[in-house]
Every structure is written in structure tokens, then in C-alpha cells.
Amino acid sequence: MRQNAPTSKPGPRGILSVQVIVDAALRLLDDKGPDAMSMRGIATELGVAPNALYTYFPDKAAVLRAVVDRLIGEHAVAALAATERPWRQRIHDLALELRAGLLRHPGAAGLVLGAPMDGPQALALGERLLDVLAEAGLDQDDAARASYLVIVYLLGFVALEAAEVDPTRPAPPEDERVASRQAGFDAVSAAEYPRTAASAGTMARYITTEQFAWGLDRLLDGLQP
Template identity: 35%
Template sequence: MSEPSSPRPARGRPPRLDQARTVETALTLLNDSGLDALTMRRLAEAMGVQAGALYRYFATKGDLLTAMAERMVVGVCAPADGVGGADWSDRLAGLARALRRALLAHRDSARVFAGTHSTGPNTLGFADAGIGVLRDAGFTDADAARALMAMVHFTVGHTLEEQAALRPGDGSPADPDVLREAVASDGYPHLTAALPTLTEPDYEPHFEFGLALLVAGLRALRRPHHR
């Protein structure tokens, strides 16, 4: 589907409004203030236009969020970690890591991305690359599709929790003392033993553990289909 043309600018002056610049401005506002503060009115003010002008490109805020999600995943469909000839599990894990990195580059990105259904080239390219890795490994078409969805849901869900654990504004991890005090006050011996891990501020080991479980499960359940 072709994009609507931009309003014709005065001679020698760039257009004040176009779809790409609107999305970039929305991402800047997202990074500065978070999703809850991102409104169509505030975006219009940042663009120097009337709020109604935005609806030329985005009929609803949901349409804007979908375009933002599409922009976030630029380049994610590139060969996973530069190992195009690696084992399928390494390539799939590389795509998951690339998606997480892309989302972590923007504040509240997982909230924006979750539930959007972009049909743009970045999103479709990522999905096609993931399913291609799995089909080449011998997964059936149906299993490849479901495996990709499981990987995406895990990655987005993990990133959602990771970003929710950050205090707005300063980027510091949530205070782990709250959990420590709650566990100690009521006597939970198993949680007490696991507290060093549960209160670990670095989420990458948690992500890698879950990703390894997902890949191991796919490997165990794989039903090769020779096309």
C-alpha cells in the first residue's frame, strides 16, 4: 500500500509533516517521557501542527503505535549475530537477542510492541527470517510458525518485565530491599535461598536462561518434515 503524499511545502522550505518524521518524533517523545505521556496532541505540538493533521497518516493512536513498533525493528531480520551458516538454534537465538536489543533501545518499547500487528517490511522480514531458520532445520510449517510466536512472545514478555522494573526517569533497577523485607518478615526459606538471583539487577542472565529453555524444548519436540 502506498503512503499518502506529504503536503506540498512552500518553495525552499521542507514539509512540516510527513509520516517518517512523525514516527521519529513520536519515538523521541517516547524516550523522553514514556508511553503514558505520549498523546496525539503532544505529538502535534512537537511537530508544530494541529492535532487533526496527524490523522492524515494515522487514523488512531493504535495506528501510530504500530508504525512505531515497525520502526523499532529496523535491521532485526539481518543474519543472526552474523552467523548465517550456524546451527538453527544459534540462528534463532540470535534473532531473539536482536529483537531484545532493538526493544531495549527505546523506553516502554515492549508496551508499544505488544499487541501490534505490523505488516511492514521490518516486521515481516524478521518473521520470515525466523520461520525460514526453522523450516530449513526441518520443522513443519505449522511448528515453525508456532515456534516463532513462542520466541517472540517470550522475548517481548521478558522485555516488558525488564522495563517495568526500571524506575521512571533514572533508569535504576527497582529497589530489591522491598522483596528482601517481604520475604524475611514472613519466613519463606526457599525464596530466601533464591533471593540473590531474584534480586539480580542484570536481566541478561535471566533472558539467556529462558531462551536456552525455549531452544532446548524446541529441539526435543522437533518433528522434522522433509519438504
């Protein structure tokens, strides 16, 4: 697997490092959205010339992959390692923690969907998830397929949630988002879309932790050997 791994060479005047650059990229992501995360934008944020960044990263894609790996690595591996808890609970803890963490950076949803999850943190997460699914009784092939299914469910859910909020602010509280969605459904014509109007209260809550856990439970039910 080809990876553009960052190096650890000392930077200009000793002010740069992989961590400093990723921190700056995350600040731009949170303050201005993903479009601001160019090499020039990151360099401006740090007060250095753009070519100073190339000591650490070969290109913008490598920076974005490092940001994704940071966001993945901030969460969840510890949840999967808690072997005193049942395997289903560990996957629940992983999914809930990672969802909450990504929603603190709504602009990251597109990055996570668009960048290969092949950094060291993502690989560690994947390995631990395979361990837990093997513990659940799945064979090697089924564990690999199930791992992909869990990640796709998680990232797809987060992407749809993040699409409804400002990418430069953490997602508002769930009750505020539900109220906004409910107002939209209230405008739907019951005569033209009767089933949608009748289900509006449930549909308004699609972006809640309750709905996320409901779907995750049914996904895990289907993985039981």
C-alpha cells in the first residue's frame, strides 16, 4: 500500500513539525472550511513560506491524509481495547465516540470520505476492529466485510449530518437541529405526501444519537454468527 508518510526532519528555524502543521490545518478547517486548507493557506496560518511545508509533506493530499488520521486517532482505539466489555458494546462505544468527534469538526466529513484511511491511526483502528469482530465469532473474510460495513455506516451517517450544518462551527445541539428539520417537514403538503407528513416527527430525528444507535443495533444484529 502506497503512503505519502510525513517525515520528521527539523523545520525552518525550528518552528515547524508534523504536529504543528496538522494543528494549523485543523484550525483552518474549523475556522474557514475545507477549501481553506491549501499549502499556501496553511503556510500563511503559520507565518512561513509555502515551500517550508514540503520538508514534512510532499503535497496537500498528504496533509489532508494526516488530518484525517489525526481525527480518527483522537477517538475510539481505546474503546475497542476495553476487553472487559462485550464486543457489541465496544463497537457501540467506538461508533458513538467517533461520530461525536467528527461532528466537532463538521468540515472534516468530506475529507474523511475523500481521503484513503491508510494512516497509522486508521490502520490501528481497523486492526482492533477486526480483533473485536473475530472475538464475536466471525471468520476472517466475514470480519473484514463487517469492518467495512461498520465504517461505511458510521461515515455515511456523519456525512449526512454534517451536510446540514455550518462546516466552520461545531454541530449545534441535537434538539436545535431536530427543531430546524421539523420546521422543514411541517411545510410538506400532507395531501401530496401523506406518508412523509405522517412520519415527519420520526424523520426530523434522523440526525439524533437515538437514530444512529437504532441503525447500528440492527447492523450488529445482522453480524451475529
